[in-house]
Amino acid sequence: MVPNALSFLTYRRWTAEVKGLDAFPRDQWPDNIPLLYFSYHIMVGLGTILLAVLALSVWLLARGRLYANRAALWLLLLMTPFPYIATTAGWITAEVGRQPWVIYGVMRTAAGISPRVSSGNGLFTLLGFMGLYTDILSPVWPAVLTPAPKPYSRQAGRRYVLRMARRDAAERFSACRYRYSPSGYSPG
Numbered sequence: 291m292v293p294n295a296l297s298f299l300t301y302r303r304w305t306a307e308v309k310g311l312d313a314f315p316r317d318q319w320p321d322n323i324p325l326l327y328f329s330y331h332i333m334v335g336l337g338t339i340l341l342a343v344l345a346l347s348v349w350l351l352a353r354g355r356l357y358a359n360r361a362a363l364w365l366l367l368l369m370t371p372f373p374y375i376a377t378t379a380g381w382i383t384a385e386v387g388r389q390p391w392v393i394y395g396v397m398r399t400a401a402g403i404s405p406r407v408s409s410g411n412g413l414f415t416l417l418g419f420m421g422l423y424t425d426i427l428s429p430v431w432p433a434v435l436t437p438a439p440k441p442y443s444r445q446a447g448r449r450y451v452l453r454m455a456r457r458d459a460a461e462r463f464s465a466c467r468y469r470y471s472p473s474g475y476s477p478g
């Protein structure tokens with residue numbers, strides 16, 4: 291734990307007092323504290339993992355070793371769901387954490403319902419949006435459903451990836467030499 295860090299993060303002042311939940315009356319607490327706690331920790335945990343994998347990938351990429359590193363490529367592929375989960379967890383954090391207020395200190399969520407809008411109206415709107423987004427996405431579906439071209443053998447695929455990685459590294463190297471060498475660009 292870093293002393294005073296939360297004060298700074300919350301109020302941009304190292305000495306500000308951050309109040310705990312027990313400083314508020316119970317009827318002003320969010321009603322699902324465990325959900326709030328875990329959604330926040332899932333978001334931050336995934337964020338930390340994503341940053342670590344990003345740092346590792348940038349490090350490998352800068353050395354021209356990322357494309358030939360099977361483990362790193364698998365790791366990157368397996369990370370695909372994490373941003374979606376973190377985004378959903380972050381959204382749950384924001385929505386659960388602001389309860390019971392719809393406008394903080396002014397209007398409670400319970401006072402924000404629309405008695406004239408039935409749940410059927412809500413469902414109808416939701417279905418409408420789902421249809422709309424499916425429609426907007428339709429040009430993307432053919433690309434998503436087309437399988438990527440397969441290398442004709444695993445060996446050839448590996449050779450190809452290695453060649454590309456070497457070429458990438460060589461290009462970076464000569465670009466540096468071009469910039470810094472007084473005698474100018476000399477390939478190879």
Ligand code: HEM
Pocket residue numbers: 333334335336337338340372373374376377378379380381382383384385
């Ligand atoms: C790495 C550490 C992270 C920290 C410290 C952090 C911090 C926070 C905090 C404090 C909130 C609540 C804001 C509020 O309503 O007062 C929040 C909301 C949110 N976070 Fe994170 N977050 C992190 C990572 C992530 C990641 C990786 C994602 C997604 C890829 C994410 C997505 C969101 C979303 C979507 C919200 C809701 C925004 C809203 O509806 O107002 N967060 N985050």
